Amino acid sequence: MNDFGFKIPSSLVEEKNKESAASLAKDYEALRSQLERRSIDIDAVTRLAVSFEVALPSWGVGTGGTRFARFAGGGEPRNIFEKFADCATIQQLTRVTPRVSLHIPWDKPSDTHELKEYAASLGLGFDAMNSNTFQDQPGQKVSYKYGSLTHTDPAVRRHAIAHNKECIEIGKQLGSEALTVWIGDGANLPGQSDFRASFERYLESTHEIYSTLPASWKLFLEYKPYEPAFYSTVVNDWGTVYHATMQLGPQALGLVDLGHHLPNTNIEMIVSRLIQVKKLGGFHFNDSKYGDDDLDAGSIKPFQLFLIFHELVSASTGGPAGEFRPAYMIDQSHNITDPIESLICSAEEIQRAYVQALLVDRKKLRACQQQNDPLMAHRTLKESFRTDVSPILRKARVSGGGAADPIDVYRASGYREQKSAERPSGSGSGSGIV
Numbered sequence: 001m002n003d004f005g006f007k008i009p010s011s012l013v014e015e016k017n018k019e020s021a022a023s024l025a026k027d028y029e030a031l032r033s034q035l036e037r038r039s040i041d042i043d044a045v046t047r048l049a050v051s052f053e054v055a056l057p058s059w060g061v062g063t064g065g066t067r068f069a070r071f072a073g074g075g076e077p078r079n080i081f082e083k084f085a086d087c088a089t090i091q092q093l094t095r096v097t098p099r100v101s102l103h104i105p106w107d108k109p110s111d112t113h114e115l116k117e118y119a120a121s122l123g124l125g126f127d128a129m130n131s132n133t134f135q136d137q138p139g140q141k142v143s144y145k146y147g148s149l150t151h152t153d154p155a156v157r158r159h160a161i162a163h164n165k166e167c168i169e170i171g172k173q174l175g176s177e178a179l180t181v182w183i184g185d186g187a188n189l190p191g192q193s194d195f196r197a198s199f200e201r202y203l204e205s206t207h208e209i210y211s212t213l214p215a216s217w218k219l220f221l222e223y224k225p226y227e228p229a230f231y232s233t234v235v236n237d238w239g240t241v242y243h244a245t246m247q248l249g250p251q252a253l254g255l256v257d258l259g260h261h262l263p264n265t266n267i268e269m270i271v272s273r274l275i276q277v278k279k280l281g282g283f284h285f286n287d288s289k290y291g292d293d294d295l296d297a298g299s300i301k302p303f304q305l306f307l308i309f310h311e312l313v314s315a316s317t318g319g320p321a322g323e324f325r326p327a328y329m330i331d332q333s334h335n336i337t338d339p340i341e342s343l344i345c346s347a348e349e350i351q352r353a354y355v356q357a358l359l360v361d362r363k364k365l366r367a368c369q370q371q372n373d374p375l376m377a378h379r380t381l382k383e384s385f386r387t388d389v390s391p392i393l394r395k396a397r398v399s400g401g402g403a404a405d406p407i408d409v410y411r412a413s414g415y416r417e418q419k420s421a422e423r424p425s426g427s428g429s430g431s432g433i434v
Contacts, residue, residue, distance in 0.1 A: 055127035064333030075419030186229020253281025282327030298349030
């Protein structure tokens with residue numbers, strides 16, 4: 001029933017890698033020479049690149065939409081098993097995406113054991129569960145039109161709380177260890193909501209959800225300044241999330257979505273603050289030009305992405321090994337590109353920013369900061385950001401059994417054309433925001 005269908009042959013990956021092996025070797029050795037002059041061990045950096053991981057969003061392999069329309073693509077996954085098949089293809093080529101994050105009820109499995117076994121057969125695991133209380137579902141007896149966890153009606157709040165508890169139960173059966181909660185609750189008109197009362201209701205609701213968390217789990221609280229509420233949102237910024245997590249307990253942490261900020265916000269500073277107070281749980285990586293655009297990661301602001309990873313790498317090297325392990329996940333919406341290609345490119349750009357951040361001469365940077373030399377401090381960061389680490393990324397993928405050039409292999413395989421024939425329905429899975 002859940003046959004994978006067409007798979008990219010490993011022989012094609014090997015053939016393509018062999019074609020580029022000589023040029024990769026030359027590029028890698030040239031970069032080795034450059035990094036040696038900076039006292040950087042390229043092989044050590046490559047080993048860290050191999051160990052890097054970022055989770056895929058199950059809903060990201062389907063075509064998203066705009067406020068006006070959704071244009072379905074060929075070969076879209078029609079169910080959760082076909083979504084996992086596409087995610088497995090991304091992992092096959094990139095070797096950095098071994099887990100998938102589910103959104104319930106979009107991806108609610110009828111048989112969790114069957115889905116877990118299928119995922120394991122593909123070499124995939126499960127990342128954080130995501131609840132959905134921003135959208136009414138068919139047959140839902142109450143409505144989230146005026147809120148969910150903060151609604152004035154206790155019956156609506158109970159329904160939203162029960163849904164989050166259900167997500168935890170499904171996640172426990174699948175092997176997940178985290179729940180991400182984002183709500184669209186807020187107001188569009190002044191006077192519509194009591195700011196303090198609505199936030200108190202949020203704390204009461206999340207307390208009840210938190211109380212059911214298994215000991216090994218984490219609760220990620222996500223914030224957003226606007227949309228769908230355009231006058232005020234209940235959980236609007238990192239400070240609000242910080243207060244909520246402190247009220248809830250040590251298993252509650254903040255989640256940073258790169259699109260959930262007002263224009264020109266210093267996101268890397270927010271990341272630093274949450275690290276400092278030990279309340280950074282993880283990320284939803286994407287990019288934006290105007291707002292919450294959910295564009296491919298690194299497509300608009302690659303320097304910002306690098307600066308964020310600079311803070312993350314600095315924190316990971318400043319304490320006991322393994323103590324600081326935030327969750328990394330992609331969260332994008334693709335409406336004009338092949339979703340698989342966009343996710344491949346994003347995974348590569350996220351890994352690129354991480355590797356570039358590994359190259360920062362932090363001893364030199366600290367000296368420049370202590371000497372109040374802003375120009376040289378900035379140049380120290382820029383030196384790493386400008387370094388083309390593509391040979392390291394390609395080497396890391398090949399050493400892990402992936403493709404030196406994932407997009408080249410993907411297109412050469414005809415994967416999308418094959419899936420279009422296997423999946424004739426143009427309706428897609430139905431998940432995603434239009």
